[in-house]
Amino acid sequence: MSLMDFFRNRNKPATASVAKERLQIIVAHERGQRSQPDYLPQLQQDLVEVIRKYVKIDQTDVQVALENQGSCSILELNITLPDR
Amino acid sequence: MAKILVVTSGKGGVGKTTTSAAIGTGLAMRGYKTVIVDFDVGLRNLDLIMGCERRVVYDFVNVINGEASLNQALIKDKRIENLSILAASQTRDKDALTQEGVEKVLNELREQFDYIVCDSPAGIEKGAYLAMYFADEAIVVTNPEVSSVRDSDRMLGLLASKSRRAEKGEESVKEHLLLTRYNPERVSKGEMLSVTDVEEILAIRLLGVIPESQAVLKASNQGIPVILDDISDAGQAYSDAVDRLLGKDVAHRFLEVQKKGIIQRLFGGRE
Numbered sequence: 001m002s003l004m005d006f007f008r009n010r011n012k013p014a015t016a017s018v019a020k021e022r023l024q025i026i027v028a029h030e031r032g033q034r035s036q037p038d039y040l041p042q043l044q045q046d047l048v049e050v051i052r053k054y055v056k057i058d059q060t061d062v063q064v065a066l067e068n069q070g071s072c073s074i075l076e077l078n079i080t081l082p083d084r
Numbered sequence: 085m086a087k088i089l090v091v092t093s094g095k096g097g098v099g100k101t102t103t104s105a106a107i108g109t110g111l112a113m114r115g116y117k118t119v120i121v122d123f124d125v126g127l128r129n130l131d132l133i134m135g136c137e138r139r140v141v142y143d144f145v146n147v148i149n150g151e152a153s154l155n156q157a158l159i160k161d162k163r164i165e166n167l168s169i170l171a172a173s174q175t176r177d178k179d180a181l182t183q184e185g186v187e188k189v190l191n192e193l194r195e196q197f198d199y200i201v202c203d204s205p206a207g208i209e210k211g212a213y214l215a216m217y218f219a220d221e222a223i224v225v226t227n228p229e230v231s232s233v234r235d236s237d238r239m240l241g242l243l244a245s246k247s248r249r250a251e252k253g254e255e256s257v258k259e260h261l262l263l264t265r266y267n268p269e270r271v272s273k274g275e276m277l278s279v280t281d282v283e284e285i286l287a288i289r290l291l292g293v294i295p296e297s298q299a300v301l302k303a304s305n306q307g308i309p310v311i312l313d314d315i316s317d318a319g320q321a322y323s324d325a326v327d328r329l330l331g332k333d334v335a336h337r338f339l340e341v342q343k344k345g346i347i348q349r350l351f352g353g354r355e
């Protein structure tokens with residue numbers, strides 16, 4: 001790197017490192033989604049509809065995730081109810 | 085045993101066809117009977133890059149439909165012995181390629197060739213899926229740029245879960261990273277992801293780095309695979325990649341900024 005580059009880079013952050021950070025986050029997220037079974041989105045949808053019969057919630061208020069631990073799988077449900 | 089090699093990427097315009105032509109030609113030059121198959125139905129281009137566009141009579145879909153025999157459709161390269169091309173169809177029918185049809189043709193190709201190089205279309209839809217489905221090895225072509233890296237990772241996900249090897253529970257498809265259109269100068273300025281950055285994110289073995297090079301356009305203008313331009317940086321980088329693919333241990337080149345010599349500096353060194 002020349003002296004000129006040094007001064008130029010001092011003011012601006014290197015955009016490549018921004019790109020790398022963003023990629024690491026999105027790729028990790030998408031890999032996590034990939035290992036989930038195909039039925040999860042439908043299951044989430046069904047759960048939202050059942051709960052909506054009783055409480056007004058948003059699509060995103062129900063989160064489902066499947067975690068594998070050895071020979072058993074744990075279905076994790078996270079339902080956020082509106083403020084009382 | 086014949087090997088099926090897919091050249092894939094997810095994203096379009098990253099250098100899959102350039103790479104298929106170069107790697108296929110390189111394998112044939114090293115004595116392997118090689119065929120390069122264009123899977124880009126509707127957007128045939130491999131024939132132009134290989135310089136045999138005027139010799140296409142029958143294509144991949146004709147063979148699937150039984151309108152021509154495989155040997156009628158195979159185009160023998162005029163420069164390199166052992167090298168043939170199977171052109172894509174220009175049809176607009178997206179369903180022209182079927183899984184059974186592709187399998188039948190690949191099985192027939194296996195009997196004649198050592199390497200079957202499949203030039204994948206862009207995307208993750210049917211064409212790209214069929215190109216990668218039967219693969220033994222995959223060359224994932226990636227540019228040092230966010231959307232290309234992300235799409236490559238998606239393609240790796242597909243290879244790991246939806247390929248024939250994955251479905252049959254066989255040994256997984258061997259994955260190779262080929263980083264193309266690399267610009268060491270921009271990397272050194274922090275404007276472009278570096279080889280190490282991309283390797284770290286995708287976490288697959290690095291097959292090679294092909295520099296951004298004027299030789300690629302020059303070669304495609306003339307219908308000559310760039311690997312035949314053996315004094316060009318891109319040609320040499322592809323040649324190294326072929327050697328690595330065949331198991332040779334070759335040091336990576338063209339990763340650093342090339343210092344311009346005094347002559348080049350005086351005369352504005354373009355070439």
Ligand SMILES: Nc1ncnc2c1ncn2[C@@H]1O[C@H](COP(=O)(O)OP(=O)(O)O)[C@@H](O)[C@H]1O
Pocket residue numbers: 093095096097098099100101102103206264265266294295296297298300301304318
């Ligand atoms: N290493 C390289 N240096 C410069 N240009 C390149 C390089 N690799 C590919 N290109 C150019 O990029 C464009 C897309 O390449 P192509 O091989 O057709 O990509 P794809 O098959 O992935 O769509 C072409 O114009 C090609 O000449």
Ligand SMILES: [Mg+2]
Pocket residue numbers: 100101102124129204205
């Ligand atoms: Mg192409």
